[in-house]
Structures are given as structure tokens and as C-alpha cells.
Amino acid sequence: MTKPNPKSDYSSLKQELDIVMEKMSRDDLNIDEALVEYERGLSLIKQIEDYLKNAENKITELKKSLSTENK
């Protein structure tokens, strides 16, 4: 199960995943922490995958400001 993440944009998720990966690569990590980080890492990977598969680009057209309209 993936918990909803309030900061669910790619950069935040990826940054968090990088921190998890860094922790997991350390030799002095104890097994309890390792298992927590492992779960967290899997959940982040899932969230990023969902993001990459489901997000869409949004285009909003801004009106030109008046200074060019009266040219």
C-alpha cells in the first residue's frame, strides 16, 4: 500500500528516495532502521512510478499584459 504523500511531485519524491538509498548503502545501518528504510524506499519507488505513468503536462495560456495589447 502506498501512503498519499503531500509533496508528491517528482523532485521531492526523488530527493527523498535518494536519501533512503544513501542510508541503505551505509554499513552501519542497523536492521530495524534498514527494514524501515526498505519499506519507505519501495513506497517511494511506487509513488514515482505512478507519477511518471499518470501525470500530465498542463498548459495554461496567460493573457498578454496590457502594455503589449495597445501596441
Next chain:
Amino acid sequence: MLPDQNQIELSVSEFVALFNQTLEFAYPEITIIGELANFRISKNKWVYFDLKDDNSSVKFFGSVYKLPGPLEDGLVVKVRGQPRLHNLYGFSVNVLSIQPAGEGSIKRAADLLKLKLQAEGLFDEDRKRPIPYPPKTIGLITSKQSAAYADFIKVLGARWRGINISLIDVQVQGEVAPEQIVSAINQLNSLAEPPEVLVLIRGGGSAEDLAAFNTEIVVRAVATSRVPTLVAIGHEIDLALSELAADSRASTPSNAAELIAPDRGRALSDLQVLQVRLTSDSSRHINTAKINLTNVLDMLDDFVGRILTAASNTNLNEERLINAYSPKAVLARGYAVVRSDGKAVRGVSQITAGDIVNIQLFDGRFDSKVSKIFKEKT
């Protein structure tokens, strides 16, 4: 020829006013192409020059704000203006816009502007700021109708998702282009939440088509944008000054999309690699924990073993002691145990003559009859 009776007589000022009215009616605006001569700037504000060709020369007057950048005599320019007769200084064309015309002049004008801005440090590498990769928000300035726009959106969409794009549709060529582009840059910069990057793109075209991106106001606006800029103008070989002023430049609009965002297919496969690494890291930590556990068990075994050995050594000593006190050892030295009715006889008072007693020696027993008792003092 006799003078016409209907001919109107005018004062000089009346003539100037009437003449200007006529000009305004006949030529509200006029565009003239010619070679610059006697170009000069007065008080950093006013511009005077002549346009000439082989046979004619006409005077022009305008403000420096209408200039696309530095100009010099000999350049061929296209000037849009309003012909006027000044009440004191005579005829001139009031400049509305001025642009270099023809490839040679466009290039020369761009070179002049480049030298000027280069001297100011506008193109310096140490001014370049990094662009978020990928950004969450983009301010896109281009013509919505252009192939450049379509290419950029298509390539970006294929590569990455979840980007919010704020588009400002501007003209990317022609006389109004520079001011529209500058205004769009300023507008995006002044948003309450400005985008993370400004993307300014235009497809390929002639030198004249791309001229807006070589104008001083556009180049300066790109250089001074608070939001980092990515500019891609024309084809790979075209290099506009606004590209030099940008924090990052791309060779084409599609290339701009490639520089903005990674490929999500690749990002997905990178994720798989990360997942494998995560799992193997986790196994490693589990193995380490197991090895630690085995080590602890070994230590425990070792500890218990040592305690047992120590205990058994103590035991051995005690056994020796016990053996030393053993009755058998005493018997072996030649003593005997006398029993009567199965009970050890400790003194002669326990027996009487005629009793059958049992004698135990170290290697066996025998029965014996008591014939006489000799009691001794103890």
C-alpha cells in the same frame, strides 16, 4: 501663365499645418528602405540620420528607444515612420521603428550589438544559472501557431509529465515582436509565483525573421530575467544574441524540451535499478544481522563452554578429595569393617562372645565367630 484667381494665400504656419494634414492623410505611415548616413545620437535621447540611395537622400528623426541596437552608417535599414514638415527645421520622417534590412546589414547590426553587450558582460559564463531538471513549472514564450510550439510540447510530453506550463502567445517576428517578447518576459517574472524557468523558442527562418531575438531590448530582458532562461531560436546553425544572453541555450525547440526534462522511460528503468539495489542492500543488512547473531551465539557457546570446563575442573579436584576419604582406600591400607546384623560395629560393647560377625576387607568379606572379648580403655 496668369495666376489662378482661386489660389489660396497662406501664412507660413498655415502652410506647415495644411501640408502636414495632407501628408498625414496621404501617408499616415510609410516604410522606406535605404542606407544609413550621418547617423548620430544626441543627448543619449534623440536620433538623427539620413537614408539614401544612389540618387536621393531623406532626413529622419526619432528617439533612441526605437533603435533595435547600435547602428552605424552604411547599414541598410528599413524604417517605418511618419513624414512631417517641421515648422523650423524642415522636412523629416519621424521614426516609428527601424530595423536592419538584408542579411549583411542584419548581421553587421547584430555584431555591433554583440560587441556592446559583450563589453558589458551580458554573455559571461559566470552569469549562467542552473535550470531545474526537470522543472515543475515553465513559462513558455512563443507563437502558439508555430511549429516550434508544437514540437516543444510534443517532445516534452513524450519525455516528461506533470509540468505546469504557462504560455504567453507572442509574435516572434515582425516589428511588434521585440516588445511583445520583452513584455512577456517581464509579465512572467512578476507573477506572484514565477515559473522555475522561462523558455523562449522560435523555429528557423531568414535572418530578418529572427531579427527580434537580436534586438537590444529582447537580449537585455533575457539577460536580466530573475527567472533562469532557456532560449532556442531557429535551427542549429543560427545563433541569436538572446541565446548568448540566456542561462542555457538549445539548438532547436525540440532540443529545448530535451534539455528541460529527462526521458521518463529511462527514469522508469532507472527506478527498477534502484529497486534492485534497495532489495540487495536490504538483504545485505539482513545478512549482516545474521552474521552478528551467529557471532553472538559463538561467543555465548564459548562462554558457556569455559564455565563448564571450569566447573568440571573443580569437580575433578573434589573427586580426588572424596576418593582420599573413601573407606575403600582405608581398607586397602589393612583396616577392616566389622558388621553385626548388617550394622557396623563401633565398639566391643555392641557384641558378645558367640556372636557371628561379618568382616569386610578391601577385597572381600567373611563371617567369623566371636570367641572372647577384650575391652580396652579408650
